[in-house]
Structures are given as structure tokens and as C-alpha cells.
Amino acid sequence: MLNSYLFPISYAFLFFPFAALLFTLPFLIFQYRKHGYVNKVRALVLYLFLLYLLNAFFLVILPLPTSRHNAALASGALQLVPLNFIHDILKETSVIGSEPSTYLHLLKERAFLQVVFNITLTVPFGMVLRYYFRTGWVRSILYSFLLSLFFETTQLTGIYGLYDHAYRVFDVDDLIMNTLGGICGYLAAEWLSGLLPRIEKLDENIDLSTKRVTYTRRAIAFMIDSAIWSILMAICILLHIRASFWVATGIYFMLIPWLTNGLTPGKWLVRIRITKMGERITIAALFKRYGLLYWVFFGLNSLLVGSLDNMPDIGRLFLGIVMFVMNAWFFVHVIIHMIKKDSMLFYEKISSTHHVILWHTLPEEKEKEKEKEKEPV
Incomplete structure (x- = not known):
């Protein structure tokens, strides 16, 4: 039975780098917008949360049927009797009530381990909801239930029509156990909070005006622009x-x-924004910079x-060398400044301009943060 869990977990870890790559850009933008910088604790928690969700999802949906045209489940696709797992355990167990020495047999029996797995599956979910997202107990229960419902619906619909029939049973007991696991995780988060930094206090001693851009x-801003x-x-x-290139550049930048x-x-x-020695940027400084x-x-x-097409071979060679030297110099120039953590590139030093963080928080944003801290969890 252990191998049946290790198989989907290995797939989750293989898929994680690709999911993390897709997750990184929106994550960075959100952190810059909301907090003004990226905190390492927040980043670690959220990437671990992403890894957990991948593991949970693959554990639920794998292994897949061998064909898209799978047969319907012989026993039916729905199990809507609450607490039916008790009947399954009693039917399969070798435990004898009058003999305590047989109780340990439960730890090796499929029906019992299935219940333990379904509870354990969502414990991390409940923990992160309370610790990081600061959700109250009602919303934590609701979100745990909805996560379980998503898993069960995915199986029931054959991954939303990818397969002809459901390949696993939609079990109401799974909903109950997964929700219970979320509750257990929510309660355990109180202990977790004592071991880790308080999420709501991470920004208390941060001065954004002193942070380097x-x-x-800058690369994210450049890609969007x-x-x-x-x-x-x-x-x-x-x-x-x-001269569309020069006109568009002049207008936009x-x-x-x-x-x-x-x-x-x-x-x-x-x-972030551009400033000239801490003062309002001038059109002359922008003209020089950009x-x-x-x-x-x-x-x-x-x-x-554009000149290469209409030139003789010797001319193309010469211009090609010029382009290579020029671009290689710029590339090395940027890499050296990245290593030195010096944000002032040549055109910034000449124009006396640089980036600063927009660190002023709007009054309504401050009030929202204060109200959120007062919410019971």
C-alpha cells in the first residue's frame, strides 16, 4: 500500500518545478503590490503550500485508467451513506474485541488506513489556512469541505470528461474525513504558530524606503511594459x-x-518608480535615461x-562584429552589476536617475490591515 502513495508523490515532485515556474510571476507581482517586497518566510510557506497541493491532487487522481474509454464502475460511482467506512472496517478487520492484542492489526488493514489517509490528506491545508491566510474556523471548515468536494467531483466526472466514466467512487465519507482533517490542521496551527514567525508581524520593522529595487x-516591470x-x-x-520605434518609445518611456x-x-x-536624486523626474532626465x-x-x-541586407559581405561582417561587441558589453555590464547588487547601470548614472519603491500605504489599506488583525481565528 505504501507504494501506491509513493507513486503519485514522485509525480508531484517531478511536476513541481514547472508549477513553481508558472506560479512565480503572479506570486512576485502580488507580493510587490501588497507588501512592497518579498519576504522569505512568506515565499517558503507559499511554495511549500503549492507542493502540498500538488501532492494532494496527484494522490487523489492517480493512478489513471489505461484508456480514455474506461468501463463504468461495477459497484456504482456514488457512495452516499455517511460513516459507511465503519461497516467496511468491521467487515474486513481481523481485530477481536475481546482480545486487545489484536488491536494493532488495524494499522495494517486497508479500510482503516484509508480513513487515516483521508484525514491526514487535508491536515496541512487547515494548518496553512489558519497560520498564513488567517482564516477563521468557519471558513477553514468550508474551504476544507470545498477542497474535498473538488477532489471527489474530479474523480466522479472522469476528470471533467477526459474519461468516459468515473474511475473512482464519489464517497461521502471522504468528504467527512477530509473536512475533519482540515479541522485537525486548523487546531494544530495554534501549535505551529508558536514555532514560526507570526505572519501578521513580518512587516513590523521593515522600512521600504531603504530597500534596494x-x-x-525591474525585469518584471520591463516584461509588462x-x-x-x-x-x-x-x-x-x-x-x-x-519612425514608429522611436515615436512609440518616446511616448511610452x-x-x-x-x-x-x-x-x-x-x-x-x-x-516602483523612477526618480532623479529623490526629486520629481524631469523630461530632460527621462530623455537622457531612455x-x-x-x-x-x-x-x-x-x-x-536593417542595414545588413543591402551591404556587401565585408560590410555585413563588420556590422555583425560591431553588434556582437556592443551587445556582449551590455550583457557583461548588467551581469557585473547584478553580482555587485549595484542597480545603477550606465544610462542611470549618466542621467542621475534610479528606481525607488512606492512605499507609502494608502489610509484605507492601513485600516483594512488593522481590521484583519482584529478578526478572530
Whole structure:
């Protein structure tokens, strides 16, 4: 029976890196928006929670039928009699009530172990709900029930139509035991809270005005801005605007930040902005900063690429070498500054501009946090 559990767990661990990769971007954006930075304790808890959910899901759905056209279950797909597991245990057990020495046999019997598994399955879920998400006992019970209902429905529907028939029984006892496991986890979280830092107190001594804007944060803002800027440039091209690249870049990375005091949609999303020595950003500083980066560096790349087609071989070779040297220098420049944890790249030093964290909390956000801390758990 142990092997039947190790099989899906191994799949969960294999799948975890891919799930974590998909989870990371929304996780980082949410942490930057809500807290202004990424706390290691929060990150550890949430990634462990993701790993747990994968294990729980694979334990429930694996092994899968060998064919999509599976046969219907001979005993039926529904078991709606509450506490029917007691009958199953009594029917299969070798325990004799008058002989205590036989009681340990329960630890080896399928029906009993199935009940223990169904309770244990959702204990971590209840613990995380109370410790990290600070949910009250009513919502913890409800969420534990809904998680179990999701598992049972997934099996009953043959993974929502992927298989012709249900391949496991929808058992009301599983709902009861899974919900009970969530309750046990909720109660155990009181003990867990005494061993780990209090989630609601992680930000008490954090001064966001002194925190460095990481390259990861800047990269996320850049990816979002690049996607929106590409749409703007496509519009410029459709409107037959000459020098669309330079026009779109000027509007998006110079005009908009000047009007919004250093913000673009990507920077706003991760709560950072550009400043000039702590003062409001000027159009001249933005022109110098992004003119060097986009109009000179990226613009030169664009011009060189467009010039290669109409040149002789020796000219293409020369321009290719120029492009390689220029891009290699920029790549090394960024890597060195990342290693040194120096956020001031060449165009930032020349323009005397840099990123800062938007650390001011709105009054209504403060009130919401205070009210949440007062909620009973």
C-alpha cells in the first residue's frame, strides 16, 4: 500500500518545478503590490503550500485508467451513506474485541488506513489556512469541505470528461474525513504558530524606503511594459507613422513617466518608480535615461539589423562584429552589476536617475490591515 502513495508523490515532485515556474510571476507581482517586497518566510510557506497541493491532487487522481474509454464502475460511482467506512472496517478487520492484542492489526488493514489517509490528506491545508491566510474556523471548515468536494467531483466526472466514466467512487465519507482533517490542521496551527514567525508581524520593522529595487523586480516591470509598448508600436505602424520605434518609445518611456512622476504600467504594478536624486523626474532626465537605452543602444541595434541586407559581405561582417561587441558589453555590464547588487547601470548614472519603491500605504489599506488583525481565528 505504501507504494501506491509513493507513486503519485514522485509525480508531484517531478511536476513541481514547472508549477513553481508558472506560479512565480503572479506570486512576485502580488507580493510587490501588497507588501512592497518579498519576504522569505512568506515565499517558503507559499511554495511549500503549492507542493502540498500538488501532492494532494496527484494522490487523489492517480493512478489513471489505461484508456480514455474506461468501463463504468461495477459497484456504482456514488457512495452516499455517511460513516459507511465503519461497516467496511468491521467487515474486513481481523481485530477481536475481546482480545486487545489484536488491536494493532488495524494499522495494517486497508479500510482503516484509508480513513487515516483521508484525514491526514487535508491536515496541512487547515494548518496553512489558519497560520498564513488567517482564516477563521468557519471558513477553514468550508474551504476544507470545498477542497474535498473538488477532489471527489474530479474523480466522479472522469476528470471533467477526459474519461468516459468515473474511475473512482464519489464517497461521502471522504468528504467527512477530509473536512475533519482540515479541522485537525486548523487546531494544530495554534501549535505551529508558536514555532514560526507570526505572519501578521513580518512587516513590523521593515522600512521600504531603504530597500534596494532588485533586478528581478525591474525585469518584471520591463516584461509588462514591453508587451504594452509593442502594442503601441504596432498601432503606430498601422497608422503609417514614420519612425514608429522611436515615436512609440518616446511616448511610452519618456512622456508617460514624465506625466505620472516616474511611473509606467509595469512599474506601477510592481510598485516602483523612477526618480532623479529623490526629486520629481524631469523630461530632460527621462530623455537622457531612455534616449541612451532605447534610442541609442536598442535603436542602433535596430538600424544595424536593417542595414545588413543591402551591404556587401565585408560590410555585413563588420556590422555583425560591431553588434556582437556592443551587445556582449551590455550583457557583461548588467551581469557585473547584478553580482555587485549595484542597480545603477550606465544610462542611470549618466542621467542621475534610479528606481525607488512606492512605499507609502494608502489610509484605507492601513485600516483594512488593522481590521484583519482584529478578526478572530
